[in-house]
Amino acid sequence: MSWRDQYEMGAFRGHPFRTEYHERTGGRRVVSHEFPGRDEPVTEDLGRSQRTFSVGCFVVGAEYRAERDALIDALEKFGPGLLVHPFYGSMIVNVLSYRQTEDTEEGGMCRFSIEFVEAGIKPDIPAEADAAAAAGFEADDVLANAAGEFADDFDITDVADFVSDAASTLVTGAANLTQFIAAAQGGIGPALRAFDAGLRFLPANIQSLLREPLRLGQALVGLVSTVQALGSNGRVRVESFMGMTAFGESLKPITGTTPSRQRQAENQAAFVHLYTAAAAAELVRAASRTSFSSYEEAALMRDRVSARLDVLATRAADAGQDGRAAVFDRLRRAAVRDITQRGGTLARxxxxxxxxxxxxxxxxxxxxxxxxxxxxxxxxxxxxxxxxxxxxxxxxxxxxxxxxxxxxxxxxxxxxxx
CATH class of the missing domain: 3.10.350 (Membrane-bound Lytic Murein Transglycosylase D; Chain A)
Structure with a gap:
């Protein structure tokens, strides 16, 4: 395959962009020691240096302003995020800086020069650490891996038409549910524009996305995540994501043992897990950003969130999907630790x-x-x-x-x- 065949659009936190150039820097962390009376120094290799990635990219088209604003919000958002590098694949990075350029000679286009640095592996969090931040990190980790895991399990290559039609129906159903629930959130400005852009992107590109499951996964995760930015009421956000985690519960099981039916069943299970895992991660994040006025109020939300995530974990385990069940169990433990820590000191x-x-x-x-x-x-x-x-x-x-x-x-x- 040529490099053009392997080229993919880049994306950060689910917001796509087209890449013009990229640079990568790295090396080793070496310390030299020089001693009196000795000509040769002594050097110590302290390990690999942190990698940095410079990306020149742009957004273009009739809706470029909405895509520009959504990308700016993603670049300025707190904490690490998922970068889909067009040449190096998916990685968790932090944003060091970015430069935005618009030119009247290039109408309908906005260029960016972005400096990313790899986030690395987060250290073990001690028991007394901020459990709300730990819950956010757990949610980030689930979201960072969701699209890649989905791409490994979803495939419509050389299948019967009804298999791809069923997959298309799943995408449409997920988009409709997200739109319905997001309507209760309200929202204005860049957050609403980013959500609308993501919502339009799915049906408009559904056939090509089905054949590129990584892009489909990234687009869906990005759409679910933008719901977090809509509205300002933490409890409404929690209720929204609680509802989104119910996606797939009314779907009929796929019967039949033919290869096409088996592929349809595997695709359905992969898609439902992608959507519900993304919604569950954002549910944990929304709960971590919600304040409580009493211990009872905190305990009630803790129990509701825990019970909902336990239902998802049990459903996956009963289907023999132990790896997927573990995702929901991790999120459940993070949410319980967070809300218990913050609610335990509150008034009764x-x-x-x-x-x-x-x-x-x-x-x-x-x-x-x-x-x-x-x-x-x-x-x-x-x-x-x-x-x-x-x-x-x-x-x-x-x-x-x-x-x-x-x-x-x-x-x-x-x-x-x-």
Whole structure:
């Protein structure tokens, strides 16, 4: 095969680009020691240097602005991401810098010069480390490997037409479900444009993507991931991804033992796992970014997320797909560690009977006081009113039992969620 036959479009965090040039730097980390009275130095090889990749690329077309903005968001996003290098394949990298250029002589095009550096292997995370960050790393790892694993298991080469038709139906169904669930998120600006661009890309290129399963996997993972950027409510994001993990549950099992039917069944299982694994990874990430006001609130989300991921792991294990079951089990453990760590220090909710009608501010002052660690008596009063659906915080009706927070432990907080 010539280099043109092996060439693929590049992509970062699922956002594709066309490559013009690339450079790669590397080497060894060598330290030299020179000693008095000795002519020859002593050198130590400390291992391979970190590799860097310089990529010159561009986005072009009628929708280039949306693709440009989506790529910029991906380049400026926190943490490492998946780079699909057109010559070196998939790798996890960090972005050092990028330069964006647009020229009126080249209408409808935006050029980028991007400097990537390999992220390497993350160190073992000690037990006391930030579990929310660890959950995010686990999600990144699943997303980074999802497309490649899918490409190994999905194939429509030399198959009957009904096999490729069934695969096309799966792609359309996944796109429709994602569009339906994303509509509840809302979203504006670059995030919404990136989602719309990814949504249009799938059906418009479905036939070519089916014959290039790596690109199909990358496009689908990218589409699922863009849902994370829509809207600003963490709980809505969690519910959205919970719904997306149900993809495939209503699909009928493929019966028959002919080679074509077996290939159809394997393709369906691979596609369902790709979509649900991507949604599960983003579910864990969404949960790690959600804050909680009480231990009970955190425990409820922990149990719901854990139960959902356990269903996915059990379903894969029952089908004899132990490797796929392990993916969901890893995500489940990461989510449980995260939410347990952040929720364990939060205040508990308990019942408080109220005898006479009185202001929420008085109740808050009686419960929490105004000293250090009180959390702000006005904020506490607002929480009491909101938690119990009080119409006017100045008149909490008597003869009812309120749900109120106990005083949080010193230094307690809801974690780094939003």
């Amino acid at each position: 909710v308990h019942d408080l009977p109220i005898g006479a009608t009185q202001p929420a501010l008085r109740i808050a002052n009686r419960l929490y006081g105004t000293g250090p660690g009180s959390g702000g008596v006005e904020a506490r009063a607002a929480d009491i009113a909101a938690r119990n659906g009080v119409r006017h915080p100045g008149f909490v009706p008597g003869g009812v039992t309120l749900r109120v927070l106990s005083a949080a432990r010193p230094g307690a907080g809801a974690g780094n969620g939003r």
